Amino acid sequence: MAGTIVIKNGYVFDPLNEIKGEIMDIFVQDGKVVTGLSAAELKTGTFIDAFGKTVMPGGVDSHSHVAGSKVNAGRVMRPEDHYKATIQKTSLLHSGSGYTVPSVYKQGYDYAAMGYTTVFEAAIPPLEARHTHEEMRATPILDMGGYLELGNNFFVMRYLREGDIWRAAAYVSWMMKTHKTYGVKCVNPAGVENWGWGKNVSSLDEANIHFEITPREIIKGLSEINECLGMPMPLHLHANNLGHPGCYTIAKESLKIPDVIKPRQNMEVEWAEIKMNPAKNRSVYLAHLMFNSFAGTTWADLESGVKELAGYINNKDHVVIDSGCVPFGEATTMTGDGPAIHDIYTLTGNKWSNKDVEMECGSGVLPFTYLKSNPVHSVQWAMGLECLLLINDPWKTIMTTDSPNGGPFTKYPEVMTWLMSEAYRKQTLSECHKWANDRSEIGGVRRELSLYDLAILTRANPARTIGMAHRKGSLGVGADGDITIYNINPQQLDPNNYEALLRTFRKVEYTIKGGEIVVAKGEVVSIPEKRTYYSEVHVEDEKEKEMLADVKEWFRYYTLGFANYQTPKKYLANPTPIQVNGKR
Amino acid sequence: MVFKNIVCPACGAACDDIQVELGDGTIETKNACKIGNVKFKEIVSSHRLRQPLINKGGRLIPVPWDEALEKATYILTSAKRPLLFLGSEISCEAHEAGLHIGEYLGAVVDSNTSIYHGPTVMGVQEAGKVGATEGQKKNRCDLIVYWGTNPLESIPRQMSRYEVFPRGYWTKRGRFDRIIITLDPRKTLTTEASDFHVQLTPNSDYELISALLTLLHGKIPHPSVEEITGVPISAMEELLYMMKNCNFGFISIGLGLSSSIGKHRNAEIVMNFVKEINKFTKFALGVIHAHCNVAGFNQVASYMYGYPFGLDFTRGYPRFNPGEFTTVDMLREKDVDAALVVCSDLISNLPADCATYLAEIPLICLDIVPCPTTVISDIVLPGVIDAMECDGTFYRQDDVPVYFEPFTGSPFEFTKSNEDTLRQLFAKIRKTK
């Protein structure tokens, strides 16, 4: 029977259920985890002997750039990223190309081959949402969703400026439905609008041109709206001043803004059985902490500011972060923060693409190579790991490379191994520019993450953070039958043998999605159906009506008509709405 | 019946405000331009291709749909190296279907970009493109540079909808809030509508932009540039002064830039110029597409396989190398031996040597009306008109995706859309090979 499988005798790591490597059997029926299977079902279902192996929920990436106009801008402008990184078509698989910005088929297979089953695109420009959904629809295997960029949106800025938080909330809810997106993204609030004039903002209290709204007001407003509406996930914040020496101060100040806001998750879903309380408990989800943690005043006296930020986060409970690690090598920087990419252009002179999106947001793309011999890049490598090692509670951290900004997601095995093995960190440190050691804490960090910690950072916490723990990130009864099996025997795990760790993380033994084997020994063997999640957020009809009247009036400043603005469901693979803030 | 907010499938502007009144055998439009208007008329035109045809002894003879598809399948599966040319007046969904066929057959898949704006895209690959959606121009732009393009004749509503005349948020007076500069070796309707016309010598775009960049970097360009371009350095300085002192400048580039000698290097250098001038003021760049969904193929092919046009699948994975895997070059070099041409009058757009070879090899053509290409085709499949008879996606010239819904259905029983036709063809190919 499809979607029915039993995994016997594996060492199971399921942090949401506080299972720490116990030998257990996992049963999946019709794509969902169940308590057991009847003899008849066992006979027809698939059987996997996982004895001596590590079993975890399928990997969840809560912050990656895999679909949409800026990702594709990266593909279009980088044939040199593609010509040597190719995959051949087979009777089952499509062909593809691309290393840091792979084509959709390739990226779907590559993610699955590393044990990931769920990936969220972290920045969707509303006007380009159709494009993003087209690409997510075409990406095989992975369950997906994405966050809508709202931090420099004309309507949001206007309503917040006018203090009309409810109209802003009605707008946000309408936008989520209109573009079938999942969460709220805020990129360089107030600054990207200034980039429309070639400028930026440099402090939290600097009002932008014309709209005269400050980053602080936008962060406060959007995080309030987010919790008023009971969104599944906290505001995904890309703080101002990113990537500049000294930017950690603004990041810290930004994190303080939502401290007073109480997290509230109001979604109608069926929860899998989970031992921990999986409800949202953070009011801000800071994106790629590494890029926001530069201390110093210039590139010459640059140092890591992660310690400072980690200290703050260690003492507070309203923050969760993803790291944005730098695994060295080729990358393609891409972000909705247009002026930040312009700044990297002025530093490097590399190829640079930019796209401002009318009334809404912007983006920039620039190829980048991180070198061990480069002092700044070396510090960035150290900082990325510090983000995950200096913050004590793993439930406050998520492992990412902000793919492909710090490096492509295919480098996750390296990052996982650095986290688990001090020896591997030492080895890399010895190959790096000395700044990595001198200007960060990484050389003195003894902490080595356990497999349990790793399961938190790569599955349980991303799922919990974005409000997907009702079906992802755990192996509780009722959860999706998404499972990764690594060829690691936790009893014999030796962090000093990092080569072995790298090998196993690169090529999982099995990836199972919805109870079907998708990957066996690193090879994709089936392409099951996939889903796209989005938040169907509700507000009172009257409020929505009133808001829409105003929105329609302002639509004359768009170049696309109101009637043609929305993203129809046909752009989504198995559209799966999550009812938020009540049901109609 | 009256339908509103219909998307026009004529050019890259992808206007989405067309009003259509469909009667019994008649159609009237509002808001459409001269070119768009005739495109809508196709739906009721007497010359529309209404059945599959097959060439027998120099004459096109009607055949049943299935027979036409079988013959097309035979041509494509028995060729050593077929070329699939997917035109721009079809949806992205049709492009996707065509790309899947190409991948399966190990064929070469190409599109209009290859012949026209290919060098522009190659310029993007060398330099990156600092761009913006059309609305940024409408709302903010106070300086427009048309470089080697004549939008008043190729995209008639470009100026009124997006760039020059619309009253935007910070450009409340429309045309009066903007300076228009056009660079063109020729006087055109656009140069006449501009405030300044720089009539440079043909093929000297690279040197002119290179000189502007040199000036921007605080150096005096080599004096020979005046004779090469026909533009005095003092005029270049004035041009640069205007550019540096605007609030939001925009360069719209056309084929005049990237199709003259220098090709992708012309596109590259103008993109470099826009990158550099952003150190002084806000500037962006966009492309003028005279054909509808040119941008769409680039986007779809890039996300599916990693390259924007001229994709070669012969070795089981996508490869890209203009000059090697592009339509004009492959036909000139006789390096393909059969072709499927979808909604593009390819033969009218090819140099003679290529056209002659295309006429020699087995050719399947899908189109809505008879054209020079149908004349030499072995098989002609009737086309469905996207945005009128079926739904789908176009990408506007600024790469914004536009979803279109039809106001009527396919006139054929045997196919719902060009996408459907290509999928049917694919199914037959899979059965054969």
Next chain:
Amino acid sequence: MEVLLITGSTIEEGRLAKGGDKFKAEYTKECAACWIATVDFVTLCSPEKVKVTSKNGKHSVVVYAKCTDSVRPGNVFMPKAIWTNVVVDPDTLSTGSPLYKGAPVKIEPTEERVLSAEDIVLKVYVRGQ
């Protein structure tokens, strides 16, 4: 006379092409045309028709000559259509795109007939079939 050929869209060409009227006399009249600067036009003795020949002399096409002040002497303009493509150089300089702008060609007055689009295909491209 050797000149640089610039090709491009004209609105009428666009209207006729998108309207599916490539076989109409009107289309031939609009597109089988070569716009010549006044000085050059006079030098050629104000011909009614000119024969345009590609750089290598391999291909030529007869079109109606038109006098204009929109191009500089030494340059000619032809609407983008099948006639102009007969003489466009198929060399793409390894870019895929032929030289539509600024290709050197030869023009001379002629009494030969202007072919229709269909005849270009049948008589020029499908020779001997």
Next chain:
Amino acid sequence: MTEVILIPKRNVDIKLEADIINPDSFAGKSAEEIGNLPIWQGPRTYPLCEFFEVKVNGGSSEAETIIRIKGDASRVKRIGEGMSAGKIEIEGSAGMHLGTGMKGGEIFVSGDTDSWPAMEMIGGLLHIKGNAGDHVGCAYRGKWHGMKGGRIVIEGSARHQVGGGMDGGEIFVEGNVEGFCGIRQTGGLIIVKGRALRGVGAEMTAGTIVIGGKIERFSPGFEYMGIEEGLTLGGVELKGKFKKFIGDYAISTRAKGVLYVAVDTNTEL
């Protein structure tokens, strides 16, 4: 020492891709084994012996393999791609991508080559008696780094984009070049004895270019530095006086590319 002789059997219609015609893949193989190596025509592979008669002379030493192609290979692409040692001699012309990415060894062509010879070359020697197409020793599309080392000698002329993105190595062209010779060069040396059309050294930031003939359209971003005489570059003694320019300031204010232009043929510069 092994000598492998390939004799074309027939005219080729659809072009072939024969990256296996390469000393690295022929070394130590018998004539039969070589004849069975796959070459591509369209999406299918055929044994090499379908298109070439294969003869092997001498022992089976793997150290040195010489491949002689006796006849026209102008529709055969990718000969010698990535080769690291040995020698290929083509008694005729060669198709695209001849010696692409070659790391060592030698290729000698008595006829012409199509475009992309020695793309992104790392080492070795490519010697072309006739003319070459576009992109000699050039970087791949979108890449700013091309040839890193090795030597290309062209006795005839080359076309556009010679040495694009060149980081190191040497290119000598006896004849003429067209547009954008040495575009985006960051190192290495290009010497052209004949004339150049335009865009010489465009966007270069380092490296050296010498043009012996007339440059029809000079790149505007180069600054005149003075006249030099008695130049010896890349082991070649250059007769006559040269004007020295530095650039390309169009691409960077810190550019350090050196462009030497013969005085005699470029009096007006």
